[in-house]
Amino acid sequence: MTSTFRQLRYIPLFIMGFSTSYNAAAQTSTSPELLDILVEKQILTESQAEEIRQAEKERRSVNNAVVDIGSGGLKVKSADGRSSFQFGGRLHADAAVHDHEELAGQQDGIDGTQIRRARLYAKGDIGKQWSYLIEADFAGNKTSLKDATLGYHFSGLPLTVTVGNQKQAVSMEIEESSNDIPFIERSLVAGITTPYFDRAIGITAASGGDNWHFKTGLFGDGVSDGDADEGTGFGLRATYAPIVSRTSLLHVGGSFGLRNTSDDGLANGKSPGFSYKTTNFSDLKPVSASIADMEQVQTGVFELAAMCGPWTFQSEYAVTDVSRETGDDLSFSAYYAQVAYLINGQRRYKASEGEFKYPSINADFNPEQGHWGAVELAARLDHIDLEDGDISGGEADRVTLALNWYLNRNVRMMLDYSHSYELKGGALQNVNGELADDIDTYAMRVQLSF
Structure with a gap:
């Protein structure tokens, strides 16, 4: 061993001596030609040279990262x-x-434009078992934290435990990304699910396979600071697809969420109540119910979805029960059913997460080659009922038609x-003190995701 080290300590001097007669490629201590010369001069044995070759191979394997810039960022x-x-x-x-029509109380819908979402994220894996995700939204000239999670993937098991600010495993529509859903606004079901079961800080356990998905978790409140002890929450969602392939699907599922208010009476940092707006920035709420002394919210959701070639169907029915410190318990409900038809593409479904994804496109938009991307036609019928007991938040039906043009991924x-x-009932009246008439909303979006 000592003689080996004595031999190796002269290698740098030997390399310097050869620098005047060899090009830059031969100057490196791991150049194959140089190693051959060292062996020939009996400065290194063949086994020592092979050790150096293997060490250099491992070093290059570790240091040479693979970089890809494409549709996925x-x-x-x-x-x-x-x-x-x-x-x-x-x-x-x-x-x-x-x-x-003109509405009482200056409740007319706001027309205009908005940067609805402007998000950046970083995610990745650390080794085979750890993963992370950090996403922030800069829309509205302010910064809000969306996802901030650390996950551990159990070796040999389809199980991931995730800690941090994340979605709460309630409702198929909430779990699906806004990048992927076929409508600009989510359905009226979101009016009774999103306020309390969107994102919160907690721990989840999720698993899934070729035709099933399961996720459950315990939660505190969201990332906003509060002045009182936080509330607590629980979420559970399970789905099963007895039929699933690239072009066909039958999906059934259900979820349950529970939310206890904090000591200051807020539920997941929000004032207790339910409503929906015609658009995110319109401030026009056809139904709205504020509820004092709310103690607990329990929501159950049933899901049914299907796919047959270019056709997709998705629906959910949700019931929310509200417990109050004073007054009788309340019960509200909502549902939606939607159908879509995709031309020159195929809607994707991920069974291990129990949700639809952005469609694959047969040919990206390229007029020079006669390719125009994919086109989707969609229709949705939904209903919400916020009338119960002494609460008159209103009822509403809505039909939505959508035209989506997918230029590329x-x-x-x-x-x-x-x-x-x-x-x-509920929130809206016209200037004559009568129930408001129908409301039409025309919306458009330009979307970039990467």
């Missing part, structure tokens, strides 16, 4: 595939106008027409 992966980093984001630029154009009708 910037991806960097170590040569051994054990660690990765991905950077991406989304931009949703919206515009909307309304058509309705990253760019989508969306046009929506929504007609809200059968407005009963």
Whole structure:
């Protein structure tokens, strides 16, 4: 061993001596030609040279990361595939106008434009078992944290435990990304699920296979600071697809969520109540119910979805029960059913997560080659009922028609027409003190996701 070290300590001097007669490629201590010369001069044995070759091979394997810049954003992966980093984001630029009679109390819908979402994220893997995700939204000239999670994937098991700010495993529609759903606005079911079961800080356990998905978790409140002890929450969602292939699907599922209010009476940082707006920035709420002394919210959701070639169907029925410190318990409900038809593409379904994804496109938009991307036609009928006991939040029906143009994996154009009708009770009256008439909303979006 001592003689080996004595031999190796002269290698740098030997290399320097050869530098005047060999090119730059031969100057490196691991150049194959140089190692052969060292062996020939008996400065190294063949076994020592082979050790150096293997060490250099391993070094290059570790250091030579694989970089990919494509439709999925910037991806960097170590040569051994054990660690990765991905950077991406989304931009949703919206515009909307309304058509309705003059409403009392200056409640007319706001027409205009909005950067609805401007998000950037970083995610990746650390080794084979750890993963992370950090996503922030810069829309509205302010910064809000969306996802901030650390996950552990159990070796040999289809099980991932995730800690951090994340969605709460309630409702198929909430779990699906806004990049993927076929409408600009989510359904009226979101009016009784999103306020309390969107994102919160907690721990989840999720598993899934070729035709099933299961996720459950315990949660505190969201990332906003509070002045009182937080509330607590629980979520559970399970799905099963007895029929699943690339072009056909039958999906059934259900979820349950529970939310206890905090000591200051807020539920997941929000004032207790339920409502929906015609658009995110319109401030026009056809139904709205504020509830004092709320103690607990329990929501159950049933899901049914299907796919047959270019056709997709998705529906949910939700019931929310509210417990109050004073007054009788309340019960509200909502449902939607939607159908879509895709031309020159195929809607994708991920069974291990129990949700639809952005469609695959037969040919990206390229007029020179006669390719125009994919086009989707969609229709949705939904209903919400916020009338119970001493609460008159109103009832509403709505029909929405959508035209979506998928230019490629990253760019989508969306046009929506929504007609809200059968407005009963609740929040809206016209200037004559009568129940408000129907409301028409025209909206469009330009979407970039990567």
